Amino acid sequence: MKLPRRAFLRALGSATVAGTVHPLLAATTRPKRIAIITTVWTYQSHAQHMGDRFLVGYPRHGRWHWPPLQVVSLYVDQTPAGDLSRQRAADHGFTIYPTIAEALRCGGQKLAVDGVVIIGEHGDYPRNHKGQILYPRFEFFQQCVRVFAQDGRAVPVFNDKHLSYSGDKARQMVADSKRLKFPFLAGSSLPVTWRLPPVEIPYGAKLDEALMVGVGGSDPMDYHALEAMQCMVERRRGGETGIRSVQLIEGDAVWRAGEEGRWSKRLLEAALSRSDSLQGDSELDSRPQDLANNGQLPKLVKNPAAYFIERNDGLRTTLLMLNGALGDYCFAAQLASGTIVSTQFFLPPTPNVTYSACLVAQIEEMIVTGRAPYPVERTQIASAMLDRCLDSKVEGHRRIATPELNIRYRAPKVSRFGG
Amino acid sequence: MMRCTRRTFLAGTAASLALGPRTWAAERRRPRIAALTTIYHKYSHSQHIVDRFLDGYGWAGRHHRPAMDVVSLYVEQVGDNDLSRERARRHPRMKIYPTIAEALTQGGSNLAVDGVLLIGEHGKYPVNEKGQTLYPRYEYFQQVVEVYRRSGRSAPLFNDKHLSWNWDHARRMYDTAKELGFGFMAGSSLPVTWRQPAIDLPFGGQVEEVMGIWSGWLDGGDIHVLEAMQSIIERRRGGETGVRAVEAFRGERFWKAMAAGSWQAGGWDPRLLEAAFARSNQLNSPRPTYSHALPTTEELRRLAPDSYAYRFEYADGLKASIVQFKGNVVGDCNVAVRLNGGSYFSVLFYLPYYTMRNFFSPQVHHIESLFLTGKSPYPIERTLLTTGMTAAGIESLYQQQRRLETPHLAIHYQPTRHSTFWRT
Numbered sequence: 001m002k003l004p005r006r007a008f009l010r011a012l013g014s015a016t017v018a019g020t021v022h023p024l025l026a027a028t029t030r031p032k033r034i035a036i037i038t039t040v041w042t043y044q045s046h047a048q049h050m051g052d053r054f055l056v057g058y059p060r061h062g063r064w065h066w067p068p069l070q071v072v073s074l075y076v077d078q079t080p081a082g083d084l085s086r087q088r089a090a091d092h093g094f095t096i097y098p099t100i101a102e103a104l105r106c107g108g109q110k111l112a113v114d115g116v117v118i119i120g121e122h123g124d125y126p127r128n129h130k131g132q133i134l135y136p137r138f139e140f141f142q143q144c145v146r147v148f149a150q151d152g153r154a155v156p157v158f159n160d161k162h163l164s165y166s167g168d169k170a171r172q173m174v175a176d177s178k179r180l181k182f183p184f185l186a187g188s189s190l191p192v193t194w195r196l197p198p199v200e201i202p203y204g205a206k207l208d209e210a211l212m213v214g215v216g217g218s219d220p221m222d223y224h225a226l227e228a229m230q231c232m233v234e235r236r237r238g239g240e241t242g243i244r245s246v247q248l249i250e251g252d253a254v255w256r257a258g259e260e261g262r263w264s265k266r267l268l269e270a271a272l273s274r275s276d277s278l279q280g281d282s283e284l285d286s287r288p289q290d291l292a293n294n295g296q297l298p299k300l301v302k303n304p305a306a307y308f309i310e311r312n313d314g315l316r317t318t319l320l321m322l323n324g325a326l327g328d329y330c331f332a333a334q335l336a337s338g339t340i341v342s343t344q345f346f347l348p349p350t351p352n353v354t355y356s357a358c359l360v361a362q363i364e365e366m367i368v369t370g371r372a373p374y375p376v377e378r379t380q381i382a383s384a385m386l387d388r389c390l391d392s393k394v395e396g397h398r399r400i401a402t403p404e405l406n407i408r409y410r411a412p413k414v415s416r417f418g419g
Numbered sequence: 420m421m422r423c424t425r426r427t428f429l430a431g432t433a434a435s436l437a438l439g440p441r442t443w444a445a446e447r448r449r450p451r452i453a454a455l456t457t458i459y460h461k462y463s464h465s466q467h468i469v470d471r472f473l474d475g476y477g478w479a480g481r482h483h484r485p486a487m488d489v490v491s492l493y494v495e496q497v498g499d500n501d502l503s504r505e506r507a508r509r510h511p512r513m514k515i516y517p518t519i520a521e522a523l524t525q526g527g528s529n530l531a532v533d534g535v536l537l538i539g540e541h542g543k544y545p546v547n548e549k550g551q552t553l554y555p556r557y558e559y560f561q562q563v564v565e566v567y568r569r570s571g572r573s574a575p576l577f578n579d580k581h582l583s584w585n586w587d588h589a590r591r592m593y594d595t596a597k598e599l600g601f602g603f604m605a606g607s608s609l610p611v612t613w614r615q616p617a618i619d620l621p622f623g624g625q626v627e628e629v630m631g632i633w634s635g636w637l638d639g640g641d642i643h644v645l646e647a648m649q650s651i652i653e654r655r656r657g658g659e660t661g662v663r664a665v666e667a668f669r670g671e672r673f674w675k676a677m678a679a680g681s682w683q684a685g686g687w688d689p690r691l692l693e694a695a696f697a698r699s700n701q702l703n704s705p706r707p708t709y710s711h712a713l714p715t716t717e718e719l720r721r722l723a724p725d726s727y728a729y730r731f732e733y734a735d736g737l738k739a740s741i742v743q744f745k746g747n748v749v750g751d752c753n754v755a756v757r758l759n760g761g762s763y764f765s766v767l768f769y770l771p772y773y774t775m776r777n778f779f780s781p782q783v784h785h786i787e788s789l790f791l792t793g794k795s796p797y798p799i800e801r802t803l804l805t806t807g808m809t810a811a812g813i814e815s816l817y818q819q820q821r822r823l824e825t826p827h828l829a830i831h832y833q834p835t836r837h838s839t840f841w842r843t
Contacts, residue, residue: 043710049710049711052709056712059696059697062698062764064693064696084708196613197841197843273477273479275477276773277774282775286470286774287470287473288471288775288777288780289474327773332480348701349700350710351710418616
């Protein structure tokens with residue numbers, strides 16, 4: 001193996017991927033102060049996994065890393081049985097405030113933190129007719145924006161997972177961040193977790209087609225899968241050009257679409273070749289199997305779903321949600337050169353869920369440097385495509401033209417996954 | 420001291436039973452493989468390995484099917500959970516034979532296969548007073564060699580995990596393979612599985628101290644950690660020079676070594692332990708309600724009081740420890756290295772923990788290469804050395820943690836320059 005010096009240095013933790021001195025290693029005079037705004041802080045909630053890393057450190061580049069950040073305030077919307085926020089505040093000396101504005105001002109008159117981490121996942125919130133959980137991320141964000149506007153100063157904001165269940169709200173959030181000129185980072189941990197194997201789409205490569213395979217319920221898990229696919233395809237020639245149309249189909253129509261070539265069976269074989277968790281006979285007695293081609297898929301997957309996302313530059317991208325076939329998230333794409341790139345987005349086990357350490361490292365970098373390491377448009381477009389796919393689902397699985405998803409951006413060249 | 424010189428190599432080829440071009444290639448047919456195993460049930464090594472030859476496996480973006488056929492199977496123990504009969508029914512090409520000799524000859528009188536899988540792991544076998552399970556790998560190997568000699572022909576052989584629980588057996592197996600000149604590959608799947616991050620020691624790098632950690636499984640687990648560690652440090656400047664001495668630690672001595680603060684003070688570099696913990700995906704949190712935190716030494720002692728360690732002194736001065744946390748500390752194997760000059764790197768040897776246990780896929784990939792080329796893709800000397808280190812570590816534990824000189828482990832070899840772990 002020819003070991004790239006860059007990768008080795010990164011592993012040593014002595015340099016960034018780019019090979020320059022890491023800003024986090026530069027001497028810092030005082031830790032940056034952060035506020036955490038969350039729905040709920042119970043064991044194994046996102047707030048606990050991510051919030052704790054600011055309090056007790058986390059693994060990074062082969063060291064136990066203590067971030068130069070200090071949690072000074074917390075807003076928590078719900079405190080059900082199992083709430084840990086009170087104990088954490090007592091153990092780590094931060095204050096819980098009754099409103100978001102007070103948390104951001106630390107009880108004073110003016111914004112008193114250097115960064116805001118919004119974690120609006122978990123907790124008891126209603127669902128709408130599309131099956132989306134109405135987490136109040138937009139509302140939390142708006143309250144932050146109001147403080148920034150009133151106090152004449154804005155600080156970096158991280159928003160966990162999709163910006164909102166609503167594509168319109170997501171657009172407004174991004175517009176607010178541009179209007180008030182603050183760094184804004186968001187999204188899932190899948191784009192930054194370890195990959196098996198550790199590959200990227202070559203930057204600027206022409207893509208013929210991309211396929212993502214995932215599992216789980218609609219809205220919580222399909223979001224992860226869509227953003228994982230997005231972080232791969234955004235590197236294609238010309239960058240992201242936006243979305244022309246979406247369609248979500250379910251049931252046997254998914255298999256028929258495969259026969260008709262609407263999604264690639266060859267890419268399904270490539271994606272499933274990366275899975276460690278095939279079901280059926282593999283679960284029964286541990287034998288590997290050629291699940292893409294052995295005819296077992298329709299028996300294992302009772303209600304498949306295909307999310308067709310057609311891009312403005314003509315690229316066809318598809319998410320197959322195959323509950324019952326596997327338990328992990330795998331991707332495959334065919335380059336115009338004929339090469340097929342495939343990988344698994346690796347989700348390390350509970351309780352450590354070290355993928356969240358990979359994400360916290362990105363949050364830390366934004367707050368310390370004042371620059372989001374990757375564009376929030378990635379999260380915006382993934383939020384919006386999911387919202388519109390769910391429209392298709394409840395509107396008879398029709399194809400929906402999406403001129404409003406004309407979201408164009410360039411991905412960074414530098415890879416950000418692993419740690 | 421053992422050194423593979425040109426002379427011993429030539430001596431080996433003189434007695435070689437490998438007769439020129441590979442038979443299967445000359446006969447324009449697929450290679451035929453015999454699988455010899457102690458037991459065949461779900462999660463047994465034989466199931467994971469032989470199934471991949473029978474049913475194929477995911478590899479590099481395809482469902483890969485090996486270009487060879489398992490035609491004969493010997494299974495020593497058949498219990499209620501046996502899968503060998505089901506496999507033979509579904510793959511009629513594969514016949515089950517009652518003896519190793521018959522499996523190798525397909526019921527005839529001469530060797531009739533082009534490769535041998537020897538998988539002596541799992542099954543009910545006695546455990547000796549030192550805690551070693553007496554798997555009959557050496558005995559199987561001897562029966563294979565008997566057929567080779569009788570047939571005047573040999574075939575490449577893969578031996579799963581360490582060569583034997585017993586050093587003398589292992590040495591004899593190695594010497595016999597050299598004498599007869601057949602391709603001999605062995606070892607754990609850890610050296611070839613995914614790494615996080617996917618890096619290796621730069622070839623010729625200078626290493627001062629190394630540590631491997633896992634969860635305290637004497638013998639069967641020791642070999643995995645040692646093989647993982649060895650697959651990295653064998654790449655150091657000068658190549659492998661062997662091991663001079665071993666010393667085991669358990670009980671109060673272990674915790675004293677843990678607190679010592681350095682090798683010189685009788686323990687190990689604590690930063691190596693931190694670097695290893697910082698790669699784990701399965702680090703048990705020492706504190707209730709926290710899902711991921713770095714344990715203190717006091718917490719480690721509370722979580723895993725019966726932990727043990729081996730310290731190995733290599734002939735070239737390299738210092739190596741494996742620390743086995745017996746209890747709920749770490750669920751995966753991690754190795755950390757301190758390079759000359761004081762920089763560190765560490766890797767997780769990731770074993771996909773789902774039912775399929777896909778870490779067997781890269782191992783089978785390399786076994787296929789052994790059968791197709793007749794040559795082991797990485798040196799058998801690695802496993803010879805780690806077999807000896809495992810036995811020596813256990814011996815030191817057994818002899819009240821006495822430091823033992825290991826002149827028999829002066830094993831020299833050069834690794835392949837290219838890395839052989841899973842990256843594609």
